Amino acid sequence: MRHGLGYDRHLPGCSALVVILHKCARRSAKPCPESVLTVPCDMLVFGGTGDLALHKLLPALYHLHRDGRLAAQTRILALARQPLSRADYQSLAERRCRAQVARADFDTATWQSFAERLDYFAMDVSQSADFGRLAKRLDSHERVQVYYLATAPDLFEDIAAHLATAGLAGPLSRIVLEKPIGHSLDSAKAINAAIGAVFDESRVFRIDHYLGKETVQNLMALRFANALFEPIWRAGHIDHVQISVCETLGVENRGAYYDRSGAMRDMLQNHLLQLLCLVAMEAPVRFDAEAVRDEKLKVLQALKPIHGLDVQDTTVRGQYVAGKIGGQEVPAYYFEKNVDNDSDTETFVALHAEIDNWRWAGVPFYLRTGKRLAKKSSEIVIQFKPVPHRLFNGGEANCLLIRLQPEERISLQLMAKAPGKGMRLEPVELDLNLAQAFQQKRRWDAYERLLLDVIEGDSTLFMRRDEVEAAWSWIDPILRGWHEYYQSPRPYPAGSSGPEQAHGLLERHGRAWHE
Numbered sequence: 162m163r164h165g166l167g168y169d170r171h172l173p174g175c176s177a178l179v180v181i182l183h184k185c186a187r188r189s190a191k192p193c194p195e196s197v198l199t200v201p202c203d204m205l206v207f208g209g210t211g212d213l214a215l216h217k218l219l220p221a222l223y224h225l226h227r228d229g230r231l232a233a234q235t236r237i238l239a240l241a242r243q244p245l246s247r248a249d250y251q252s253l254a255e256r257r258c259r260a261q262v263a264r265a266d267f268d269t270a271t272w273q274s275f276a277e278r279l280d281y282f283a284m285d286v287s288q289s290a291d292f293g294r295l296a297k298r299l300d301s302h303e304r305v306q307v308y309y310l311a312t313a314p315d316l317f318e319d320i321a322a323h324l325a326t327a328g329l330a331g332p333l334s335r336i337v338l339e340k341p342i343g344h345s346l347d348s349a350k351a352i353n354a355a356i357g358a359v360f361d362e363s364r365v366f367r368i369d370h371y372l373g374k375e376t377v378q379n380l381m382a383l384r385f386a387n388a389l390f391e392p393i394w395r396a397g398h399i400d401h402v403q404i405s406v407c408e409t410l411g412v413e414n415r416g417a418y419y420d421r422s423g424a425m426r427d428m429l430q431n432h433l434l435q436l437l438c439l440v441a442m443e444a445p446v447r448f449d450a451e452a453v454r455d456e457k458l459k460v461l462q463a464l465k466p467i468h469g470l471d472v473q474d475t476t477v478r479g480q481y482v483a484g485k486i487g488g489q490e491v492p493a494y495y496f497e498k499n500v501d502n503d504s505d506t507e508t509f510v511a512l513h514a515e516i517d518n519w520r521w522a523g524v525p526f527y528l529r530t531g532k533r534l535a536k537k538s539s540e541i542v543i544q545f546k547p548v549p550h551r552l553f554n555g556g557e558a559n560c561l562l563i564r565l566q567p568e569e570r571i572s573l574q575l576m577a578k579a580p581g582k583g584m585r586l587e588p589v590e591l592d593l594n595l596a597q598a599f600q601q602k603r604r605w606d607a608y609e610r611l612l613l614d615v616i617e618g619d620s621t622l623f624m625r626r627d628e629v630e631a632a633w634s635w636i637d638p639i640l641r642g643w644h645e646y647y648q649s650p651r652p653y654p655a656g657s658s659g660p661e662q663a664h665g666l667l668e669r670h671g672r673a674w675h676e
């Protein structure tokens with residue numbers, strides 16, 4: 162246990178508390194209202210042969226189909242340049258979905274009925290004429306058309322313009338953009354302007370799949386549906402906040418993309434900043450798209466700028482070298498496929514952010530994310546301040562852990578008297594295991610929830626244009642500072658907890674990462 166942030170003890174005496182909490186949750190859990198889809202839609206997946214489409218989107222659509230949540234006439238059309246027949250694409254998709262979906266959830270009959278929705282159209286999105294062919298192929302414009310851009314962002318502008326020219330951007334159409342939106346503030350503005358010239362903002366869905374994760378939404382429920390936390394959710398009571406997204410995966414087959422992007426653009430600019438917004442935002446007046454996003458925007462605008470030499474004290478970049486993950490040797494980042502051998506792209510970033518507003522002034526928000534780390538784990542730690550006056554020996558400050566991955570869990574560390582003689586204090590956990598509490602057979606994947614929201618036209622869990630640009634406005638000076646003042650990324654062995662300097666970032670304030 163480091164600096165009193167440990168969570169690793171689970172006292173037997175605490176299990177009674179846990180059981181009670183689980184029982185209560187079960188008793189009060191009502192079945193979630195399922196979405197009833199009345200709107201048949203055409204889901205066009207640009208980049209239909211790519212990793213995102215085959216690894217995430219089609220499995221999510223398969224699950225929606227299997228659970229009866231897609232309207233009967235909903236069709237899915239995958240688009241890419243590769244000349245494939247419908248049957249070729251269906252078998253490619255089947256192979257990838259079979260590998261992705263849990264064995265118990267995949268059966269041939271369900272796949273066949275899903276495959277009837279699935280078709281393929283070969284086209285080059287840089288060619289306007291190909292959109293003319295596409296318009297002829299889509300026989301009905303009376304249906305909701307969802308254009309999912311699962312391609313590199315440098316194709317977004319062309320796709321939007323060509324859709325408009327081909328008459329495919331009517332009022333029933335929606336466009337979904339994958340993160341990262343652009344590479345910098347300027348490129349994000351250019352993409353947003355090009356998309357905005359064709360689709361009004363209510364029809365633009367900028368996806369950040371972290372917002373589709375159940376525990377992330379539970380964070381809003383925890384904060385805004387319980388009176389308990391609000392009075393202490395502020396600088397006077399919170400010592401600091403940690404947001405960590407640690408992955409064991411390397412760059413897999415995405416080296417070409419990742420080497421131009423790095424951990425800052427791939428993860429921190431979007432997923433981690435969105436998590437920070439949900440922790441720090443004020444209660445929205447309504448749970449709707451505009452009110453929620455207005456509050457998140459205010460947090461982004463209040464982030465204290467980090468620029469110039471500040472980057473040396475407040476940020477750490479790292480890059481993995483060879484090491485072992487789960488006992489298996491893995492190569493250094495610069496030996497990964499399609500990665501430059503001299504690459505100085507960061508595969509790890511940690512930083513100390515601050516929010517300059519009344520609620521959070523002076524509270525450090527420590528953010529870190531990296532690839533090829535020891536364990537896959539995404540979590541938010543709210544570390545409260547210690548009691549103002551100590552009555553007993555020992556004891557630690559309370560701490561709330563919101564665990565997104567691998568399991569979805571919220572737990573509150575409290576101090577209790579250990580059984581036996583004397584006032585010996587031990588930390589115990591009030592542990593809410595969400596999967597157990599709600600006894601759902603299968604937890605929804607983030608993409609399932611978000612795809613349904615797109616079809617239903619609900620953009621609450623999507624990023625608005627000004628949010629994306631505010632996030633880039635804060636990130637750009639850090640990237641510039643790195644360029645001007647920073648040395649190469651610090652090496653860390655694959656399978657470790659990142660570069661030493663990332664620990665130093667907290668240790669110099671007498672704190673430690675929650676491991």
Ligand SMILES: NC(=O)C1=CN([C@@H]2O[C@H](COP(=O)(O)OP(=O)(O)OC[C@H]3O[C@@H](n4cnc5c(N)ncnc54)[C@H](OP(=O)(O)O)[C@@H]3O)[C@@H](O)[C@H]2O)C=CC1
Nearest residue numbers: 208209210211212213241242243285286311312313314339
């Ligand atoms: N993979 C992931 O897990 C995630 C990806 N993303 C984002 O999603 C986007 C796509 O990523 P990913 O799937 O990994 O990328 P891939 O490189 O695997 O896929 C790109 C797709 O775009 C198609 N494509 C490229 N150029 C054209 C063109 N001119 N006309 C038509 N189709 C074209 C490719 O097919 P073909 O070459 O046959 O045309 C392919 O289907 C990126 O912006 C990425 O950042 C976001 C989150 C997670």
Ligand SMILES: O=C1O[C@H](COP(=O)(O)O)[C@@H](O)[C@H](O)[C@H]1O
Nearest residue numbers: 370406408410427428432539566
């Ligand atoms: O957006 C991305 O997210 C994944 C991590 O997502 P998770 O849901 O598995 O935590 C990351 O691997 C990828 O590099 C990034 O583009």
